[in-house]
Amino acid sequence: MLEIDNLTFNYPKRRENVLNDFSLQLAPGGIYGLLGRNGAGKSTLLYLICGLLFPQKGRVLYKGADTRRRLPDTLSDIFIVPEEFTLPAVSLNQYIKINGPFYPKFSVDDMHRHLSTFDIAPDINLGALSMGQKKKVYMSFALACNTSLLLMDEPTNGLDIPGKSAFRRFIVSSMREDQTIIISTHQVRDIDSVLDHVIIMDNHNVLFNHSAFDITRALKFASTQDRDIIQRALYTQNNPSGVTVVLPNNDDEDSQLDLEALFNFALESPGLLNRQFTNLLDN
Numbered sequence: 001m002l003e004i005d006n007l008t009f010n011y012p013k014r015r016e017n018v019l020n021d022f023s024l025q026l027a028p029g030g031i032y033g034l035l036g037r038n039g040a041g042k043s044t045l046l047y048l049i050c051g052l053l054f055p056q057k058g059r060v061l062y063k064g065a066d067t068r069r070r071l072p073d074t075l076s077d078i079f080i081v082p083e084e085f086t087l088p089a090v091s092l093n094q095y096i097k098i099n100g101p102f103y104p105k106f107s108v109d110d111m112h113r114h115l116s117t118f119d120i121a122p123d124i125n126l127g128a129l130s131m132g133q134k135k136k137v138y139m140s141f142a143l144a145c146n147t148s149l150l151l152m153d154e155p156t157n158g159l160d161i162p163g164k165s166a167f168r169r170f171i172v173s174s175m176r177e178d179q180t181i182i183i184s185t186h187q188v189r190d191i192d193s194v195l196d197h198v199i200i201m202d203n204h205n206v207l208f209n210h211s212a213f214d215i216t217r218a219l220k221f222a223s224t225q226d227r228d229i230i231q232r233a234l235y236t237q238n239n240p241s242g243v244t245v246v247l248p249n250n251d252d253e254d255s256q257l258d259l260e261a262l263f264n265f266a267l268e269s270p271g272l273l274n275r276q277f278t279n280l281l282d283n
Protein backbone atom coordinates (compact mmCIF):
# COMPACT_ATOMS: atom_id res chain seq x y z
CA MET A 1 0.00 0.00 0.00
CA LEU A 2 1.20 3.48 -0.92
CA GLU A 3 -0.14 6.08 1.46
CA ILE A 4 0.29 9.78 0.83
CA ASP A 5 -0.90 11.73 3.86
CA ASN A 6 -1.55 15.48 3.85
CA LEU A 7 1.50 16.30 1.79
CA THR A 8 2.49 19.94 1.46
CA PHE A 9 5.48 20.76 -0.68
CA ASN A 10 7.07 23.80 -2.24
CA TYR A 11 10.41 24.53 -3.89
CA PRO A 12 12.44 27.36 -2.34
CA LYS A 13 11.42 30.90 -3.28
CA ARG A 14 8.12 29.95 -4.96
CA ARG A 15 5.01 31.81 -3.85
CA GLU A 16 2.43 29.02 -4.16
CA ASN A 17 2.80 25.47 -2.86
CA VAL A 18 3.13 22.82 -5.57
CA LEU A 19 1.15 20.38 -3.41
CA ASN A 20 -1.20 21.48 -0.67
CA ASP A 21 -2.48 19.03 1.94
CA PHE A 22 -2.38 16.35 -0.78
CA SER A 23 -3.63 12.88 0.19
CA LEU A 24 -3.93 9.73 -1.88
CA GLN A 25 -3.93 6.01 -1.16
CA LEU A 26 -3.04 3.42 -3.76
CA ALA A 27 -3.82 -0.25 -3.29
CA PRO A 28 -1.04 -2.55 -4.51
CA GLY A 29 -1.20 -3.95 -8.04
CA GLY A 30 -2.14 -2.31 -11.32
CA ILE A 31 -1.21 0.52 -13.63
CA TYR A 32 -2.12 4.03 -12.47
CA GLY A 33 -2.19 6.93 -14.93
CA LEU A 34 -1.25 10.26 -13.36
CA LEU A 35 -2.55 13.20 -15.41
CA GLY A 36 -2.50 16.96 -14.92
CA ARG A 37 -1.76 20.20 -16.74
CA ASN A 38 1.83 21.36 -17.23
CA GLY A 39 3.19 22.39 -13.87
CA ALA A 40 0.45 20.61 -11.87
CA GLY A 41 3.14 18.84 -9.84
CA LYS A 42 3.16 15.32 -11.30
CA SER A 43 6.96 14.95 -11.46
CA THR A 44 7.29 16.56 -8.04
CA LEU A 45 4.81 14.02 -6.62
CA LEU A 46 6.79 11.12 -8.12
CA TYR A 47 10.03 12.46 -6.56
CA LEU A 48 8.30 12.84 -3.18
CA ILE A 49 6.95 9.29 -3.41
CA CYS A 50 10.40 7.79 -3.97
CA GLY A 51 12.17 9.90 -1.35
CA LEU A 52 14.15 12.11 -3.76
CA LEU A 53 12.35 15.20 -2.39
CA PHE A 54 11.17 15.76 1.18
CA PRO A 55 7.81 17.38 1.99
CA GLN A 56 7.47 20.39 4.29
CA LYS A 57 4.42 18.75 5.85
CA GLY A 58 2.84 15.31 5.69
CA ARG A 59 4.43 12.03 4.71
CA VAL A 60 4.61 9.24 2.15
CA LEU A 61 4.46 5.72 3.52
CA TYR A 62 5.38 2.79 1.30
CA LYS A 63 4.66 -0.59 2.87
CA GLY A 64 4.48 1.25 6.18
CA ALA A 65 7.91 2.96 5.93
CA ASP A 66 8.29 6.73 5.49
CA THR A 67 10.11 7.12 2.14
CA ARG A 68 12.01 10.21 3.35
CA ARG A 69 13.95 7.91 5.68
CA ARG A 70 15.40 6.33 2.49
CA LEU A 71 15.76 2.93 4.13
CA PRO A 72 17.63 0.39 1.93
CA ASP A 73 14.62 -1.98 2.05
CA THR A 74 12.39 0.80 0.70
CA LEU A 75 14.79 2.16 -1.91
CA SER A 76 15.53 -1.30 -3.29
CA ASP A 77 11.81 -1.87 -3.82
CA ILE A 78 11.04 1.38 -5.71
CA PHE A 79 12.39 2.43 -9.12
CA ILE A 80 11.83 5.75 -10.88
CA VAL A 81 12.35 6.43 -14.58
CA PRO A 82 12.51 10.24 -14.73
CA GLU A 83 11.62 12.17 -17.88
CA GLU A 84 15.27 13.08 -18.42
CA PHE A 85 18.27 11.05 -17.37
CA THR A 86 21.82 10.25 -18.44
CA LEU A 87 23.44 6.86 -18.80
CA PRO A 88 27.19 6.33 -18.46
CA ALA A 89 29.22 5.39 -21.56
CA VAL A 90 29.76 1.76 -20.49
CA SER A 91 28.64 -1.58 -21.88
CA LEU A 92 25.20 -2.79 -20.83
CA ASN A 93 26.86 -5.73 -19.06
CA GLN A 94 28.98 -3.37 -16.95
CA TYR A 95 25.94 -1.24 -16.21
CA ILE A 96 24.03 -4.29 -15.00
CA LYS A 97 27.00 -5.48 -12.91
CA ILE A 98 27.25 -2.10 -11.16
CA ASN A 99 23.55 -1.31 -10.70
CA GLY A 100 21.73 -4.65 -10.62
CA PRO A 101 22.95 -5.60 -7.09
CA PHE A 102 21.05 -2.65 -5.56
CA TYR A 103 17.84 -4.48 -6.49
CA PRO A 104 17.58 -7.94 -4.92
CA LYS A 105 14.99 -9.15 -7.44
CA PHE A 106 16.89 -7.93 -10.52
CA SER A 107 16.82 -10.55 -13.31
CA VAL A 108 19.19 -10.59 -16.30
CA ASP A 109 16.78 -12.91 -18.14
CA ASP A 110 13.97 -10.39 -17.67
CA MET A 111 16.29 -7.62 -18.88
CA HIS A 112 17.01 -9.51 -22.11
CA ARG A 113 13.33 -10.30 -22.58
CA HIS A 114 12.34 -6.64 -22.19
CA LEU A 115 15.13 -5.50 -24.53
CA SER A 116 13.89 -7.91 -27.19
CA THR A 117 10.38 -6.37 -26.94
CA PHE A 118 12.07 -3.14 -28.01
CA ASP A 119 14.22 -4.87 -30.64
CA ILE A 120 17.47 -3.96 -28.88
CA ALA A 121 20.46 -6.32 -28.78
CA PRO A 122 21.96 -6.94 -25.32
CA ASP A 123 25.63 -6.46 -26.40
CA ILE A 124 25.47 -2.67 -26.63
CA ASN A 125 27.47 0.26 -25.34
CA LEU A 126 25.25 2.79 -23.60
CA GLY A 127 27.38 5.69 -24.84
CA ALA A 128 26.52 4.90 -28.46
CA LEU A 129 22.72 5.06 -28.19
CA SER A 130 20.19 7.66 -29.31
CA MET A 131 17.94 9.23 -26.66
CA GLY A 132 14.99 6.99 -27.64
CA GLN A 133 17.19 3.87 -27.47
CA LYS A 134 18.53 4.94 -24.07
CA LYS A 135 14.96 5.28 -22.86
CA LYS A 136 14.11 1.77 -24.04
CA VAL A 137 17.20 0.35 -22.29
CA TYR A 138 16.54 2.27 -19.08
CA MET A 139 12.88 1.21 -18.98
CA SER A 140 13.94 -2.41 -19.59
CA PHE A 141 16.39 -2.13 -16.69
CA ALA A 142 13.69 -0.52 -14.54
CA LEU A 143 11.26 -3.35 -15.11
CA ALA A 144 13.95 -6.03 -14.76
CA CYS A 145 14.65 -4.73 -11.24
CA ASN A 146 11.27 -6.24 -10.33
CA THR A 147 10.61 -3.63 -7.68
CA SER A 148 7.06 -3.69 -6.37
CA LEU A 149 6.66 0.03 -7.18
CA LEU A 150 7.73 1.50 -10.51
CA LEU A 151 7.32 5.21 -11.28
CA MET A 152 7.58 6.44 -14.86
CA ASP A 153 7.59 10.08 -15.91
CA GLU A 154 6.53 10.60 -19.54
CA PRO A 155 7.80 7.14 -20.56
CA THR A 156 6.71 7.35 -24.20
CA ASN A 157 8.29 10.76 -24.94
CA GLY A 158 11.01 10.28 -27.53
CA LEU A 159 9.89 6.76 -28.52
CA ASP A 160 9.29 6.05 -32.20
CA ILE A 161 5.89 4.71 -33.36
CA PRO A 162 6.85 0.99 -33.10
CA GLY A 163 8.44 1.85 -29.72
CA LYS A 164 5.14 3.24 -28.42
CA SER A 165 3.22 0.08 -29.25
CA ALA A 166 6.11 -2.03 -27.93
CA PHE A 167 5.84 0.01 -24.71
CA ARG A 168 2.19 -1.00 -24.25
CA ARG A 169 3.07 -4.68 -24.85
CA PHE A 170 6.09 -4.38 -22.57
CA ILE A 171 4.07 -2.91 -19.69
CA VAL A 172 1.09 -5.23 -19.91
CA SER A 173 2.96 -8.47 -20.53
CA SER A 174 5.81 -7.90 -18.11
CA MET A 175 4.21 -6.65 -14.94
CA ARG A 176 3.51 -8.97 -12.06
CA GLU A 177 0.18 -8.99 -10.24
CA ASP A 178 1.60 -7.50 -7.05
CA GLN A 179 3.45 -4.77 -8.94
CA THR A 180 2.23 -1.15 -8.99
CA ILE A 181 3.19 1.13 -11.85
CA ILE A 182 2.48 4.86 -11.81
CA ILE A 183 2.79 6.52 -15.21
CA SER A 184 2.74 10.30 -15.43
CA THR A 185 2.05 11.46 -18.97
CA HIS A 186 0.44 13.84 -21.41
CA GLN A 187 0.59 11.23 -24.18
CA VAL A 188 -2.82 9.84 -23.28
CA ARG A 189 -3.30 7.94 -26.53
CA ASP A 190 -0.15 5.93 -25.77
CA ILE A 191 -1.52 4.53 -22.53
CA ASP A 192 -5.30 4.75 -22.34
CA SER A 193 -5.76 1.08 -23.19
CA VAL A 194 -3.42 -0.17 -20.44
CA LEU A 195 -4.57 1.78 -17.39
CA ASP A 196 -6.36 0.20 -14.44
CA HIS A 197 -6.79 3.49 -12.65
CA VAL A 198 -6.84 7.23 -13.46
CA ILE A 199 -5.67 10.02 -11.15
CA ILE A 200 -6.03 13.63 -12.27
CA MET A 201 -4.26 16.43 -10.37
CA ASP A 202 -5.19 20.10 -10.43
CA ASN A 203 -4.88 23.11 -8.14
CA HIS A 204 -2.27 21.45 -5.90
CA ASN A 205 -4.49 18.49 -5.14
CA VAL A 206 -6.32 15.39 -6.43
CA LEU A 207 -9.18 16.32 -8.74
CA PHE A 208 -10.30 12.85 -9.81
CA ASN A 209 -9.31 9.36 -8.70
CA HIS A 210 -11.17 6.29 -9.99
CA SER A 211 -10.59 2.86 -11.47
CA ALA A 212 -10.95 2.37 -15.22
CA PHE A 213 -13.65 -0.19 -14.37
CA ASP A 214 -15.74 2.38 -12.47
CA ILE A 215 -15.13 5.04 -15.12
CA THR A 216 -16.56 2.90 -17.92
CA ARG A 217 -19.33 1.73 -15.59
CA ALA A 218 -20.37 5.34 -14.91
CA LEU A 219 -19.62 6.90 -18.28
CA LYS A 220 -19.95 6.06 -21.94
CA PHE A 221 -17.50 7.50 -24.49
CA ALA A 222 -18.41 7.81 -28.16
CA SER A 223 -17.91 9.81 -31.31
CA THR A 224 -21.14 10.85 -33.00
CA GLN A 225 -22.91 13.32 -35.26
CA ASP A 226 -26.35 12.54 -33.81
CA ARG A 227 -27.82 15.77 -32.36
CA ASP A 228 -29.99 13.99 -29.79
CA ILE A 229 -26.99 12.17 -28.37
CA ILE A 230 -24.90 15.34 -28.39
CA GLN A 231 -27.63 17.17 -26.44
CA ARG A 232 -27.76 14.46 -23.79
CA ALA A 233 -23.99 14.48 -23.30
CA LEU A 234 -22.35 15.56 -20.04
CA TYR A 235 -19.35 16.73 -22.02
CA THR A 236 -18.64 17.29 -25.73
CA GLN A 237 -15.58 18.13 -27.77
CA ASN A 238 -15.28 18.42 -31.53
CA ASN A 239 -13.14 15.90 -33.37
CA PRO A 240 -12.28 15.73 -37.10
CA SER A 241 -15.17 13.37 -37.91
CA GLY A 242 -17.87 14.60 -35.51
CA VAL A 243 -18.20 15.16 -31.80
CA THR A 244 -16.64 13.18 -28.97
CA VAL A 245 -19.28 12.79 -26.26
CA VAL A 246 -19.19 11.63 -22.66
CA LEU A 247 -22.60 10.34 -21.56
CA PRO A 248 -23.94 8.83 -18.36
CA ASN A 249 -23.76 5.08 -18.85
CA ASN A 250 -27.39 4.44 -17.88
CA ASP A 251 -27.76 1.24 -19.89
CA ASP A 252 -24.57 -0.50 -18.73
CA GLU A 253 -22.93 -0.50 -22.14
CA ASP A 254 -19.23 -1.15 -22.63
CA SER A 255 -17.19 1.60 -24.26
CA GLN A 256 -13.49 2.32 -24.66
CA LEU A 257 -12.21 4.84 -22.10
CA ASP A 258 -11.26 8.07 -23.90
CA LEU A 259 -8.66 9.54 -21.59
CA GLU A 260 -8.36 12.83 -23.45
CA ALA A 261 -12.11 13.47 -23.21
CA LEU A 262 -12.15 12.40 -19.54
CA PHE A 263 -9.23 14.71 -18.73
CA ASN A 264 -10.80 17.71 -20.48
CA PHE A 265 -14.15 16.96 -18.83
CA ALA A 266 -12.49 16.81 -15.40
CA LEU A 267 -10.76 20.16 -15.86
CA GLU A 268 -13.83 21.86 -17.33
CA SER A 269 -16.55 20.56 -14.98
CA PRO A 270 -15.02 18.72 -12.03
CA GLY A 271 -18.21 19.10 -9.96
CA LEU A 272 -20.41 17.50 -12.62
CA LEU A 273 -17.95 14.66 -13.23
CA ASN A 274 -17.53 13.87 -9.54
CA ARG A 275 -21.31 14.02 -8.98
CA GLN A 276 -21.71 11.37 -11.68
CA PHE A 277 -19.41 9.13 -9.66
CA THR A 278 -21.15 9.83 -6.37
CA ASN A 279 -24.42 8.78 -8.05
CA LEU A 280 -22.81 5.62 -9.38
CA LEU A 281 -21.32 4.66 -6.04
CA ASP A 282 -24.64 5.34 -4.30
CA ASN A 283 -26.51 2.97 -6.64
Ligand SMILES: Nc1ncnc2c1ncn2[C@@H]1O[C@H](COP(=O)(O)OP(=O)(O)OP(=O)(O)O)[C@@H](O)[C@H]1O
Binds near residue numbers: 041
Ligand atom coordinates in the same frame (compact mmCIF):
# COMPACT_ATOMS: atom_id res chain seq x y z
N1 LIG B 1 13.65 22.51 -9.16
C1 LIG B 1 12.61 23.35 -9.14
N2 LIG B 1 12.74 24.56 -8.53
C2 LIG B 1 11.70 25.43 -8.48
N3 LIG B 1 10.48 25.18 -9.01
C3 LIG B 1 10.31 24.01 -9.63
C4 LIG B 1 11.36 23.03 -9.73
N4 LIG B 1 10.89 21.94 -10.38
C5 LIG B 1 9.60 22.24 -10.69
N5 LIG B 1 9.26 23.46 -10.23
C6 LIG B 1 7.93 24.09 -10.33
O1 LIG B 1 7.00 23.25 -9.62
C7 LIG B 1 5.78 23.15 -10.33
C8 LIG B 1 5.47 21.69 -10.59
O2 LIG B 1 6.45 21.16 -11.48
P1 LIG B 1 6.41 19.66 -11.96
O3 LIG B 1 7.59 19.44 -12.86
O4 LIG B 1 6.24 18.76 -10.80
O5 LIG B 1 5.04 19.66 -12.82
P2 LIG B 1 4.51 18.59 -13.86
O6 LIG B 1 3.06 18.40 -13.56
O7 LIG B 1 5.38 17.38 -13.88
O8 LIG B 1 4.68 19.43 -15.21
P3 LIG B 1 4.88 18.94 -16.72
O9 LIG B 1 3.59 18.29 -17.13
O10 LIG B 1 5.11 20.23 -17.45
O11 LIG B 1 6.06 18.00 -16.76
C9 LIG B 1 5.95 23.99 -11.61
O12 LIG B 1 5.33 25.22 -11.42
C10 LIG B 1 7.44 24.16 -11.76
O13 LIG B 1 7.75 25.40 -12.34
